[in-house]
Amino acid sequence: MSPPAISQQRDSARAGIAAQQGQKQPTAPDTTPKPPMSPRRAFLTSLVIPGYAQTVFGRDRAAMLFAVIEIGSIGMARKAAQDLQEAKGLPRDSVVASYKIDPNTGLAVIDPKTGLAVPDTYIASRFTDDRIKARRTHYEDWIAAIIFNHLFSGADAYVAANLWDFKANIGVVATPRSAGVYASLRLR
Missing domain, CATH: 1.10.287 (Helix Hairpins)
Structure with a gap:
């Protein structure tokens, strides 16, 4: 490196600061906006x-x-x-379509054991x-x-x-x- 010319002046901003060798300059903080979520x-x-x-x-x-x-x-x-x-x-359920009718009375035949009307025909399950x-x-x-x-x-x-x-x-x-x-x- 050549010696500085007489007309050259030292940088006035750094005139009073002696640069220390091997020390890193502080980095500016990152002002880039970050996403709210990755x-x-x-x-x-x-x-x-x-x-x-x-x-x-x-x-x-x-x-x-x-x-x-x-x-x-x-x-x-x-x-x-x-x-x-x-x-x-x-799946195997059925619905009563009609009950047995007594031809003499025209009423449904009642089962003496259960007391319910006796089914005659069934409709198969829709399932x-x-x-x-x-x-x-x-x-x-x-x-x-x-x-x-x-x-x-x-x-x-x-x-x-x-x-x-x-x-x-x-x-x-x-x-x-x-x-x-x-x-x-x-x-x-």
């Missing part, structure tokens, strides 16, 4: 509770959609499970094996809807966590003459 955590929380991570990211409409689908699917799965249990419980199978399929479909809602909510939360600071708006516009797609991007 993508992994967002996926897992919305996988367990559909719509939860969406509320953290301020996507209340999406959260409400996932919650409504979840509640509706659970209600319908419960009803389908009850229908399946009813069908399984009554055949095919109907039980259909009810089981119906129940499984609602369980699949619940699982799909959990997975889709988790995937949506994962994407929302990765794009949490991207302020873009995309939509569809319909006019009497045409339809179009618009996109807007807000820069700060």
Whole structure:
């Protein structure tokens, strides 16, 4: 290194500071905004509770959609499970169609042991094996809807966590003459 020229002056900002060799300069604090939740955590929380991570990211409409689908699917799965249990419980049951009638009196014949009218014809159960199978399929479909809602909510939360600071708006516009797609991007 060559000696400084006579016309050169020492930096006035550092004039009174003697630089210490081997000591690191302090780094500025990181001012980059952090997401409210990591993508992994967002996926897992919305996988367990559909719509939860969406509320953290301020996507209340999406959260409400996932919650409504979840509640509706659970209600319908419960009803389908009850229908399946009813069908399984009554496969060989029958209903009395008519009772034996005494031709002399025109009244139903009463059994002397039980005191009840004596059945004449029966209607077979409406719960055949095919109907039980259909009810089981119906129940499984609602369980699949619940699982799909959990997975889709988790995937949506994962994407929302990765794009949490991207302020873009995309939509569809319909006019009497045409339809179009618009996109807007807000820069700060």
